[in-house]
Amino acid sequence: MTRLSKIFVSFWSRTQPFQSSGKVVTAQWRRSCASIAPAVRVAERSQIQDSDDEIEVFEHQSKRQTEISPNLTDKFGRHHTYLRISLTERCNLRCQYCMPSDGVELTPKQKLLSTGEIIKLSELFVKEGIQKIRLTGGEPLVRSDLIEIIGALNDLRPHGLENIAMTTNGITLARKLPQLKANGLDSLNISLDTLIPAKFEFITRRKGWDRVMKGIDTAVELGYGPVKVNCVVMRGVNEEEICDFVALTEKKNVDIRFIEYMPFDGNKWNFKKMVSYNDMLDIIKTRWPDIQRIQDRPNDTSKAYKVPGFEGQVGFITSMSEHFCGSCNRLRMTADGNLKVCLFGNSEVSLRDMMRSTDNDTEILDVIGAAVQRKKKQHAGMFDLAKMKNRPMILIGNQQKFYSLLSAKSRIFNIVNHFNQTIKPSCAMMAVRNLHVDENSAFKYWEKEQADKDDVTENYWEIKLSDDSSVVKGDKKSTTLISDHVFNSNDNYSNKQNCDKQLTHVDSSGKAKMVDVGGKNESFRVAMATGTIILGKEAFDLLRDNKIKKGDVLSVANIAGIMVAKRTHDLIPLCHNIPLSKVSVDFVLEETTYSVIITSEVKTYGKTGVEIEAITAVSIAAVTIYDMCKAVTKSMVITDIKLLHKSGGASGQYNIGEN
Numbered sequence: 001m002t003r004l005s006k007i008f009v010s011f012w013s014r015t016q017p018f019q020s021s022g023k024v025v026t027a028q029w030r031r032s033c034a035s036i037a038p039a040v041r042v043a044e045r046s047q048i049q050d051s052d053d054e055i056e057v058f059e060h061q062s063k064r065q066t067e068i069s070p071n072l073t074d075k076f077g078r079h080h081t082y083l084r085i086s087l088t089e090r091c092n093l094r095c096q097y098c099m100p101s102d103g104v105e106l107t108p109k110q111k112l113l114s115t116g117e118i119i120k121l122s123e124l125f126v127k128e129g130i131q132k133i134r135l136t137g138g139e140p141l142v143r144s145d146l147i148e149i150i151g152a153l154n155d156l157r158p159h160g161l162e163n164i165a166m167t168t169n170g171i172t173l174a175r176k177l178p179q180l181k182a183n184g185l186d187s188l189n190i191s192l193d194t195l196i197p198a199k200f201e202f203i204t205r206r207k208g209w210d211r212v213m214k215g216i217d218t219a220v221e222l223g224y225g226p227v228k229v230n231c232v233v234m235r236g237v238n239e240e241e242i243c244d245f246v247a248l249t250e251k252k253n254v255d256i257r258f259i260e261y262m263p264f265d266g267n268k269w270n271f272k273k274m275v276s277y278n279d280m281l282d283i284i285k286t287r288w289p290d291i292q293r294i295q296d297r298p299n300d301t302s303k304a305y306k307v308p309g310f311e312g313q314v315g316f317i318t319s320m321s322e323h324f325c326g327s328c329n330r331l332r333m334t335a336d337g338n339l340k341v342c343l344f345g346n347s348e349v350s351l352r353d354m355m356r357s358t359d360n361d362t363e364i365l366d367v368i369g370a371a372v373q374r375k376k377k378q379h380a381g382m383f384d385l386a387k388m389k390n391r392p393m394i395l396i397g398n399q400q401k402f403y404s405l406l407s408a409k410s411r412i413f414n415i416v417n418h419f420n421q422t423i424k425p426s427c428a429m430m431a432v433r434n435l436h437v438d439e440n441s442a443f444k445y446w447e448k449e450q451a452d453k454d455d456v457t458e459n460y461w462e463i464k465l466s467d468d469s470s471v472v473k474g475d476k477k478s479t480t481l482i483s484d485h486v487f488n489s490n491d492n493y494s495n496k497q498n499c500d501k502q503l504t505h506v507d508s509s510g511k512a513k514m515v516d517v518g519g520k521n522e523s524f525r526v527a528m529a530t531g532t533i534i535l536g537k538e539a540f541d542l543l544r545d546n547k548i549k550k551g552d553v554l555s556v557a558n559i560a561g562i563m564v565a566k567r568t569h570d571l572i573p574l575c576h577n578i579p580l581s582k583v584s585v586d587f588v589l590e591e592t593t594y595s596v597i598i599t600s601e602v603k604t605y606g607k608t609g610v611e612i613e614a615i616t617a618v619s620i621a622a623v624t625i626y627d628m629c630k631a632v633t634k635s636m637v638i639t640d641i642k643l644l645h646k647s648g649g650a651s652g653q654y655n656i657g658e659n
C-alpha cells in the first residue's frame, strides 16, 4: 500500500472504533472530508514513498471546530496543536541535570523575543490551529512581563486557544499565582526533584525547597487540579525517594510525574544514571502492589497510575525507554525566536529574523510549514541522543560559547594541578578545600586579593587558567590567609555551638566517655553525607569507562561504604553500636572537574543519630576509590566531606546551610 492510501485509510478509520495496542479505542476525533484534503496535499507534497509502519495519531476531542492548518500537520499526519514557548534563558536555580553551575552565556537582549513579538507569533500560531500554549524557559517566572503575556494570550481564546499552561520551578510562584490565575493561567506544572531540603540544595545548587512546596500548596488551594509535579529521577540522587513522592499523593490532589533523565549537551547524562520507567514502577510496586494504570489524558507525555483510594495520581514520562513520538503534537519556540519542531532535533529556523524583516504573515507561515514538514518520525534513541549536539535544556544560544565556559570547579582543578607542581601539597589541599566552601565567592575573593600583586618572588606562584589564559598570582602566605578567612567563619560557628552546649563526650574530670543513650526515646533517624574525590583526567576517564585494572571501582567503593557504615562503632572510639535499617552509597561523576561526588544515606530506628555512620561511609568509599586508582595517579584529592542532612531525635532537623 502506498503511503498516500495509508493516510486515507487512517483518516477514514478515525470515524470508526479502531484497534490499538490490543484494545479497542473509540475514536473521539471526527474530521470532515473537507479537512482531510490538506493532509492529502501534505502527503502529495512530501512525495512520501512506502515508509515504516504508519503512526497512530491520537487527537483529543477539541471544543474547537476550526481546521488545523496543513502548516501544522507533518508528513506523518501528526497535527501540532500544542506550542511550548520558552520565555527566557534565565533561571534562579542551577539544576545539575539542566545547566552548568556557572549558568550559561545569555543571548543579548535585543536578540530575544520582545513581549510584542511573543504575542504576535502566538496569535499567528493560534490562528493556524494551536490550541494549547505552555510557557516555559529557563524560568518563566523571572520574566517581568509574564502577567501581561498571559493576559494577551487570554485574549486569543476566541481564535481557538483553549489552554494556557506554564512549567515552573515554583520558587516565586506562591506570591505571583493569584494574579497569573486572574489573567488566565489554566494549568500548572511545578518541578520538584526531592522532598529533602538539603538534597534540593545539592540538586539545584540553590536554596528554596520550602518555597517550592509553598508554591505547590498555593496552586492546590487556588483550585489547580491536579497540579502536576515534575520529578527528574536520577540513580544515586533521588530514586530512593520515589515512594515518598507517591505517598504525597495520598492526601494531596497532585499528579507526581517521574521523568526519565534525558541527555542534553553539558548535563553529563549517562545511562547508569537513568532510572527507567519499569525500574521506577517496580520500586513503587514493592510498597503498593495494587497501584493501577489509569486512563491517560489526551496527548499526555506521561503514563498515568493511581494508588486506589489516594487523592492524587502519579505518572511516568518515558521519553527514553518508551518514546511517545507517535502521538507528538508539540512545537517549540526558543527565547531567541527559533522554531524547534522536535525537542531532540537540532534543526531550527529563526522566526524572529523573519518577523523582523517582513510584515507578510504568509511568508512566515510558509517557513513554519516547511519546518514542520522536516520533522522526523521520532527521536534517535537514547544512546544516539547522548552523542548528538542539542541545546542544553535551558540554553538558548551558541554551543561553542557554552563549551568555552569552564566551571569554577574545573578552574580549581587546574589550580590544584599547578599547586602540586609548585608548592606544598598541603597548601594546595587547603586552598582547594576552601575554594570549595563556596567556590564562586572564594575564588573571586582570592582573585581580588591577588590582583595587585605583580612582583613574583620565590614565595610567589602563578597560575594560568585554561579558560581564558589569564594569569593569577599569589603567595603561600596569602593562601594561608584565605584559609584563615574561611576557617575562621567555620570556627566561629563551632565555637558558638560549643558555648551553647556542654561537651557530651567528656566527664567532669575531663576523661572521654561514651554517652548513655539508654534513656533516650527511639525514633526514625536519617543522615546524609557527601564528599568529593578529585581524580584528574586520566584516572577519571578510566574509572568512567570502568577500565581501572583493579576492577569495578564504584561497585567496590559502594560495598566498602556500606560495610564500614555497619562497623563504624569499631572504628570511632565513642560511637555507639546502632542497628542500621539502611545504608546506601551513591556516586555522581563530575566530568568538568574529573571528580566523583559521593553521597551516603543511612537510616535507623534507634536511640541515637547516624551521621557518623554516613560520614564514615563517604570517607571510606573515597579512600577505596583512591586505593583502586592509585596505580594511575597519586595526586588525587579527597575533599569536602560533610554532613548534608540529619533528621530524627530530640535535636531536630539539620540541613546544611540552614543551621
Ligand SMILES: Nc1nc2c(ncn2[C@@H]2O[C@H](COP(=O)(O)OP(=O)(O)OP(=O)(O)O)[C@@H](O)[C@H]2O)c(=O)[nH]1
Pocket (backbone or CB within 6 Å): 134, 136, 165, 167, 189, 228, 230, 259, 260, 262, 299, 300, 301, 302, 317, 319, 324, 330, 342, 343
Ligand atoms: N520527548 C519529549 N519529551 C517532552 C517533550 N515536552 C516535554 N517533555 C518531557 O516532559 C517533561 C515535563 O515537561 P513539562 O514542561 O511539564 O510539559 P508536559 O509534560 O508536556 O506537560 P503537559 O502539557 O502537562 O503534558 C520534560 O522534562 C520532558 O521530559 C517533548 O516534546 N518531547
Ligand SMILES: C[S@@+](CC[C@H](N)C(=O)[O-])C[C@H]1O[C@@H](n2cnc3c(N)ncnc32)[C@H](O)[C@@H]1O
Pocket (backbone or CB within 6 Å): 091, 097, 098, 136, 137, 138, 139, 140, 167, 168, 169, 189, 190, 191, 230, 231, 232, 259, 260, 261, 262, 263, 264, 267, 393, 394
Ligand atoms: C527546562 S525546565 C523549564 C521550566 C522551569 N524552569 C522548571 O524547572 O520547571 C522544564 C522541565 O524540564 C525538566 N528537565 C530539565 N532537564 C531535564 C533532563 N535532563 N531530563 C529530564 N527532564 C529535564 C525539568 O525538570 C522541568 O520539569
Ligand code: SF4
Pocket (backbone or CB within 6 Å): 091, 092, 093, 094, 095, 098, 099, 137, 138, 139, 169, 191, 393, 394
Ligand atoms: S530545570 Fe528549570 S529550574 Fe532547573 S535549572 Fe533548568 S530551567 Fe532552571
Ligand code: SF4
Pocket (backbone or CB within 6 Å): 323, 324, 325, 326, 328, 329, 330, 341, 342, 343, 344, 345, 376, 377, 378, 379
Ligand atoms: S522527541 Fe520530538 S517527536 Fe518525540 S515527542 Fe518529543 S518533540 Fe515529539
